[in-house]
Amino acid sequence: MKYLLALFILTLSTLGFSTHASDIKNANEIITKANLASYYSADDGSAQARMIIVDAQGNKQMRQFTILRKDQADLGNQDMLVFFSRPTDVQGTVFRVVKKVESDDDRWLYLPALDLVKRISAGDKRTSFVGAHFFYEDVSGRDPAEDNFTLLKTDDKFYTLNAVPKDKSSVEFDHYIVKIDKHHFLPMQVDYYNNQGKKSRSMHVLKTRVIDGFTTVIHSKVTQHTDGSFTEMQFRNVKYNVGLPDSIFSERSLRNPPKEWLK
Amino acid sequence: MLFIKPIVDFSIVQKSTKNSLLLIVSLFLSWQSLASNMEISEEGDWGDDTWVEEVASPWTFSGFTEAGYGYLLQHNIVDSHTSLNEITTRLNLDYSHESFDLIAKGELIYDDILSDLFWKTRELNIRFSPTKNTDVKMGRQILTWGTGDYIFLNDLFAKNWQSFFSGRDDQYLKAPSDSIKGTWYMGDYSISLTWTPEFTSDVYLTGERFSFYSPKAQDIVAPADNFIVQKTKEAQWAARIATNKNGVEYAFYGYKGFWPTSVGMTKTKNQPLQSYFPKMNAWGTSVRLPLAGGLFNAEYASYNSTEDTNGNDPFIANGQNRFLVGFEREVMKNFTASAQFYIEQTKNYDQFIAHSATPETEVKENRQLLTFRLTYRAFQQKLIYRLFTFYSPTDIDGYLKPSITYRYNDQWIFSGGANLFWGDKKHTFFGQHQQNTNAWLRVKAQF
Numbered sequence: 001m002k003y004l005l006a007l008f009i010l011t012l013s014t015l016g017f018s019t020h021a022s023d024i025k026n027a028n029e030i031i032t033k034a035n036l037a038s039y040y041s042a043d044d045g046s047a048q049a050r051m052i053i054v055d056a057q058g059n060k061q062m063r064q065f066t067i068l069r070k071d072q073a074d075l076g077n078q079d080m081l082v083f084f085s086r087p088t089d090v091q092g093t094v095f096r097v098v099k100k101v102e103s104d105d106d107r108w109l110y111l112p113a114l115d116l117v118k119r120i121s122a123g124d125k126r127t128s129f130v131g132a133h134f135f136y137e138d139v140s141g142r143d144p145a146e147d148n149f150t151l152l153k154t155d156d157k158f159y160t161l162n163a164v165p166k167d168k169s170s171v172e173f174d175h176y177i178v179k180i181d182k183h184h185f186l187p188m189q190v191d192y193y194n195n196q197g198k199k200s201r202s203m204h205v206l207k208t209r210v211i212d213g214f215t216t217v218i219h220s221k222v223t224q225h226t227d228g229s230f231t232e233m234q235f236r237n238v239k240y241n242v243g244l245p246d247s248i249f250s251e252r253s254l255r256n257p258p259k260e261w262l263k
Numbered sequence: 264m265l266f267i268k269p270i271v272d273f274s275i276v277q278k279s280t281k282n283s284l285l286l287i288v289s290l291f292l293s294w295q296s297l298a299s300n301m302e303i304s305e306e307g308d309w310g311d312d313t314w315v316e317e318v319a320s321p322w323t324f325s326g327f328t329e330a331g332y333g334y335l336l337q338h339n340i341v342d343s344h345t346s347l348n349e350i351t352t353r354l355n356l357d358y359s360h361e362s363f364d365l366i367a368k369g370e371l372i373y374d375d376i377l378s379d380l381f382w383k384t385r386e387l388n389i390r391f392s393p394t395k396n397t398d399v400k401m402g403r404q405i406l407t408w409g410t411g412d413y414i415f416l417n418d419l420f421a422k423n424w425q426s427f428f429s430g431r432d433d434q435y436l437k438a439p440s441d442s443i444k445g446t447w448y449m450g451d452y453s454i455s456l457t458w459t460p461e462f463t464s465d466v467y468l469t470g471e472r473f474s475f476y477s478p479k480a481q482d483i484v485a486p487a488d489n490f491i492v493q494k495t496k497e498a499q500w501a502a503r504i505a506t507n508k509n510g511v512e513y514a515f516y517g518y519k520g521f522w523p524t525s526v527g528m529t530k531t532k533n534q535p536l537q538s539y540f541p542k543m544n545a546w547g548t549s550v551r552l553p554l555a556g557g558l559f560n561a562e563y564a565s566y567n568s569t570e571d572t573n574g575n576d577p578f579i580a581n582g583q584n585r586f587l588v589g590f591e592r593e594v595m596k597n598f599t600a601s602a603q604f605y606i607e608q609t610k611n612y613d614q615f616i617a618h619s620a621t622p623e624t625e626v627k628e629n630r631q632l633l634t635f636r637l638t639y640r641a642f643q644q645k646l647i648y649r650l651f652t653f654y655s656p657t658d659i660d661g662y663l664k665p666s667i668t669y670r671y672n673d674q675w676i677f678s679g680g681a682n683l684f685w686g687d688k689k690h691t692f693f694g695q696h697q698q699n700t701n702a703w704l705r706v707k708a709q710f
Contacts, residue, residue: 088325
């Protein structure tokens with residue numbers, strides 16, 4: 001109820017910005033723009049992130065890491081490196097992803113205590129990212145080609161779309177409803193529903209900031225409705241077009257993190 | 264003492280388990296209050312909408328205190344019926360400079376089985392890049408490569424089998440060595456060369472914690488302090504060329520050194536037989552790639568026992584061909600399964616049997632091994648169930664490693680598990696360890 005009220009106030013307060021003439025009618029066009037805004041801002045980027053993971057009993061865990069990303073092409077393949085600094089047992093752990101649009105992503109995890117480069121099988125995209133309520137796919141981006149989208153509603157602030165997965169056996173939800181900001185095209189709220197039609201999981205953007213001309217999510221939250229547990233994620237020190245060289249996206253960076261790009 | 268080389272040898276503190284338990288409890292209670300204070304301060308930081316700028320210190324300090332207890336579940340001829348009874352405090356201190364990193368990790372261990380308190384340096388190394396395309400790591404370090412899961416072919420770096428059998432954390436399966444590792448990067452290729460000036464063997468079973476089969480005695484033995492092995496101070500070399508072509512990883516390996524376990528017997532006249540590490544060279548190759556929604560790996564290694572190339576010497580192990588294939592995939596959400604098939608072929612097998620004093624208890628020409636790993640993660644990965652099984656259809660024996668790990672929060676981790684060995688014959692690889700079957704518990708507090 002509280003949330004509905006907040007949303008209502010939010011909607012009211014933004015009524016003034018509506019530009020009906022330029023509304024996009026094609027769902028796929030909206031999703032393409034949303035995908036670009038969410039995961040392909042600039043040609044590369046770096047950011048520091050932290051997550052607070054709160055379970056149903058209120059117990060908290062923290063994760064802190066630095067992300068480096070480089071696009072091979074807009075809406076195409078991407079290289080990504082995630083360097084963990086907290087908690088102490090994952091300090092020095094590095095996660096490397098080659099996100100591939102045409103095939104399964106390549107993923108590796110470097111475990112410094114064993115000096116082990118462990119490759120991770122591609123199947124488990126929708127499992128928890130290091131214990132958080134965010135999935136691997138939430139971090140690297142879900143391929144829009146995996147869902148069929150229909151535009152449900154266009155109001156002054158949002159495009160509201162319904163997404164139905166083409167292969168329901170590959171996911172834990174039945175469908176999801178995404179609200180995409182009409183101005184900067186970031187998905188501001190995503191609600192996942194189970195096959196009983198009940199809301200099972202939600203993602204909310206709590207705060208955005210314009211950095212180097214790109215509207216950027218700097219605070220978001222994923223809630224598991226079945227037990228009230230949630231994860232909040234914050235970003236700081238977000239930089240775009242920093243000129244990350246291709247060569248750092250390799251096994252070398254796992255054992256020897258590229259310090260000059262992690263400041 | 265093969266298990267540990269104390270660098271700083273403290274005096275024995277407490278001998279009785281009761282006292283050490285008391286020590287554990289008091290340490291943990293004091294830690295608990297410290298940990299809860301830390302949690303509150305973190306909450307404060309998070310409450311503010313902005314980040315609290317961290318002091319950018321080049322030093323990083325962390326560590327943990329862990330207590331472990333394990334018990335042998337069957338009658339065993341070893342002295343102690345506890346297979347694990349220790350409290351470890353780990354200190355990690357790193358220094359990060361623009362042009363180099365210093366890494367220091369060490370542990371203060373009170374081991375009740377040894378009735379000893381001692382310091383053990385886990386890592387002490389410097390890492391730097393002398394040229395744009397070169398990385399060097401010098402000092403005590405952990406070295407790993409290869410594609411096997413608990414099976415090693417081209418990874419001939421030191422392992423700690425005592426830790427593996429006693430239920431210590433997986434990281435302790437890898438023993439450190441004092442080495443220099445250089446890696447050159449050229450495009451998609453990397454060439455690594457490691458030099459260990461003084462050969463570092465595995466930490467093998469001595470009979471102190473676990474008994475084993477002696478071909479000489481033709482029985483299970485637990486010699487402990489009487490288990491004398493002749494050491495070698497010569498160098499060992501290992502090299503790898505690795506590349507990644509469109510997500511397919513290829514690697515070629517070479518090794519010049521010694522067998523990592525003492526598979527030879529000295530034949531000095533008028534002296535009793537002594538175990539030693541015969542010379543061994545190896546080469547091999549591996550591939551790892553995504554396949555059918557999972558991961559496939561294959562690896563081959565050829566071991567050349569250079570002191571017994573034709574296999575006629577019964578006192579020195581024959582060379583081997585080692586083959587491995589493996590597949591892993593997530594079968595259900597949070598549930599991953601993997602399987603491996605491994606063959607260990609003894610070279611010059613006919614000569615080996617012809618010269619053996621005990622041909623009936625020798626290993627089969629093609630020893631086969633099947634492994635299965637099941638991992639299930641529950642409650643946001645806070646609870647992890649693991650089961651690893653080895654099964655040999657040729658030896659008809661096996662080894663089960665079940666465990667449960669519960670991560671209460673970022674400070675406290677609880678785990679329990681077992682090492683279950685079975686086999687009809689006391690001379691086979693896992694069969695000889697049947698009496699070493701044990702169960703263990705560990706509590707870890709991180710800081």
